[in-house]
Amino acid sequence: MNDTVGTNGLIFNEPLLWEKGAPGRTGFSMPRRDVEPAALDETLAGDGPDFPDLSEVDVVRHYVRLSQWNFSVDSGMYPLGSCTMKYNPKTNERQASLPGFAGAHPLLPEELAQGALQLMFELQEYLARITGMDAVSLQPAAGAHGELTGMLILHAHHAKQGRPRSKILIPDTAHGTNPASASLCGFHSVAIRSNEKGVLDPAVVAEAMDEDTAGIMVTNPNTLGLFEENIREVAEIVHGKGGLVYADGANMNAVMGVVNMADSGVDVLHLNLHKTFSTPHGGGGPGAGPVCVTRELEPYLPIPRVALGEDGRYRFSEDHPDSVGKMHAFHGNFGILVRAYSYIRSMGGHLKKASQLAVLNANYIKEKLKGTYHLPYDRPCMHECVFTDKNQQAHKISTLDIAKRLMEYGFHPPTIYFPLVVHGAIMIEPTETECKADVDRFVEAMKAIAEEARTQPDLLTEAPRIPKVRRLDEVTAARKPCLSG
Amino acid sequence: MKEISELQLPEDVRYAEDHEWAKSQGDVLRVGISDYAQDQLGDIVFVELPQAGDRLKKGDEFGTVESVKAVSELFMPVSGEITAVNGALEDAPELVNTAPYSDGWMIDVKPDDPSELDALMDRDAYLDMLKGSEQ
Numbered sequence: 081m082n083d084t085v086g087t088n089g090l091i092f093n094e095p096l097l098w099e100k101g102a103p104g105r106t107g108f109s110m111p112r113r114d115v116e117p118a119a120l121d122e123t124l125a126g127d128g129p130d131f132p133d134l135s136e137v138d139v140v141r142h143y144v145r146l147s148q149w150n151f152s153v154d155s156g157m158y159p160l161g162s163c164t165m166k167y168n169p170k171t172n173e174r175q176a177s178l179p180g181f182a183g184a185h186p187l188l189p190e191e192l193a194q195g196a197l198q199l200m201f202e203l204q205e206y207l208a209r210i211t212g213m214d215a216v217s218l219q220p221a222a223g224a225h226g227e228l229t230g231m232l233i234l235h236a237h238h239a240k241q242g243r244p245r246s247k248i249l250i251p252d253t254a255h256g257t258n259p260a261s262a263s264l265c266g267f268h269s270v271a272i273r274s275n276e277k278g279v280l281d282p283a284v285v286a287e288a289m290d291e292d293t294a295g296i297m298v299t300n301p302n303t304l305g306l307f308e309e310n311i312r313e314v315a316e317i318v319h320g321k322g323g324l325v326y327a328d329g330a331n332m333n334a335v336m337g338v339v340n341m342a343d344s345g346v347d348v349l350h351l352n353l354h355k356t357f358s359t360p361h362g363g364g365g366p367g368a369g370p371v372c373v374t375r376e377l378e379p380y381l382p383i384p385r386v387a388l389g390e391d392g393r394y395r396f397s398e399d400h401p402d403s404v405g406k407m408h409a410f411h412g413n414f415g416i417l418v419r420a421y422s423y424i425r426s427m428g429g430h431l432k433k434a435s436q437l438a439v440l441n442a443n444y445i446k447e448k449l450k451g452t453y454h455l456p457y458d459r460p461c462m463h464e465c466v467f468t469d470k471n472q473q474a475h476k477i478s479t480l481d482i483a484k485r486l487m488e489y490g491f492h493p494p495t496i497y498f499p500l501v502v503h504g505a506i507m508i509e510p511t512e513t514e515c516k517a518d519v520d521r522f523v524e525a526m527k528a529i530a531e532e533a534r535t536q537p538d539l540l541t542e543a544p545r546i547p548k549v550r551r552l553d554e555v556t557a558a559r560k561p562c563l564s565g
Numbered sequence: 566m567k568e569i570s571e572l573q574l575p576e577d578v579r580y581a582e583d584h585e586w587a588k589s590q591g592d593v594l595r596v597g598i599s600d601y602a603q604d605q606l607g608d609i610v611f612v613e614l615p616q617a618g619d620r621l622k623k624g625d626e627f628g629t630v631e632s633v634k635a636v637s638e639l640f641m642p643v644s645g646e647i648t649a650v651n652g653a654l655e656d657a658p659e660l661v662n663t664a665p666y667s668d669g670w671m672i673d674v675k676p677d678d679p680s681e682l683d684a685l686m687d688r689d690a691y692l693d694m695l696k697g698s699e700q
Binding site: 473476478497500503554555558559 | 566605608610611631633634635658659
């Protein structure tokens, strides 16, 4: 296929539902009334909500048309850095829709929910084995929720020792949600500068670490796509002052079955099932952010926990007086847990291979595009690589223009302007999903765009012209937001 | 983005390493961010400022500036008491982009030690710093 992938297919304009329909139109007919009318208490009566009158086909076409404006990992490569937009195998959906799982009520008594409990118990065990940690809670509903749970565990640990602490160290290459989660828990975040190699310098950590510091929140691999090679030394420094090491495991896709997180000194780790374990991500969520801890911190995990009794029956265990409490109604986003379980069971021992291929793909892109785009940290990367727009600045072309033009080549743009430590960052995470031929097409598109930046910059600054919606006016949207329909 | 040679860097203000400027106006210092800072941030969509009467130390965060790319902290170039803030930025944050040294000013500070102004960089020193960071 020689043509570019992006074309203007037959995509429909579509009004708001409130602008469609006609009075009296309806999706189904109410049965004829066969009882006498009775007066309604006037305090309960009033004007109904402003809903449009629509037929079933009006509604179906509306949403199908909107869905055609979308881009998804089912339509093409989605190299959004730090997001691990890997393909979500359809078998996951099949397992999650099994009636026994899909129809299970969260208030079912334990004896009628043994299958669901077994799945949760085994998923906890699998996640512990994949990460090298000892105990797991599946309750948190997303990554940042897992971070908050982890921070509450750090706080509970220090409070139990009788010496609550007020500060937390956060490297400048950590995920952006880390300081927010720490602040929500009441910690004051202290920024730690990474060194010229893009990783933590133990000496800098040692200088900042004191006995009022609860620990460090380190994203590993970090948001430059680099492995924190000094993590053990950093952990020793933090532990030496009585602190704990929290690892943001959002980038776990690089190291499944490769790095034992507990051995690297990590005390608490969260995972994003919607990244590493192929459950839906973005608008297709919800997410799940399990938290993994060492044996020492297990008493603080949220309740209820799922336990296996000596009689071989699974049960909820609530009697954990040091627990941080409930983090979510019932047992987290159970349907997502089923999908992650399905993925792990489908992959088995190949999980490690998935990580290796994700790292290989990212390094391949890094090597192929190095020189065309400026590579601020020229060293082997993990699952993602970070370029900048420095080479294109002479043509007044910015990262945003490159990202917008990429849409016309049929690719979702990478993450841009993050991490903040890199000016004009272009952060590419191909994941293991893409085969070499597709990765090559992406590389060719990026090279073609760099050439266009030099010869036909208007193609970039005016991009995208092909898609349904052209470049949005983000500035006016932010300065003068219109928040009603 | 602008080349360094395209930047407006007036002689009558002093510059901080974090790209704030300060300028003496009677017994207060007027503070804003430099042309370089606004150009790097891009279109500014929101400016969060402290309240008049707040006392802050040199290096303390006095607010944030949000562009379509990111949120950045603003740091006090000197210690002192905030005597006024530029309320116009609430409805017109773009003034920071269009007039960083005049209508886009941010706060007035009554400095604890007026000589702290002299410790800030003059135009040439700031320009040298910017040239250094471009390499």
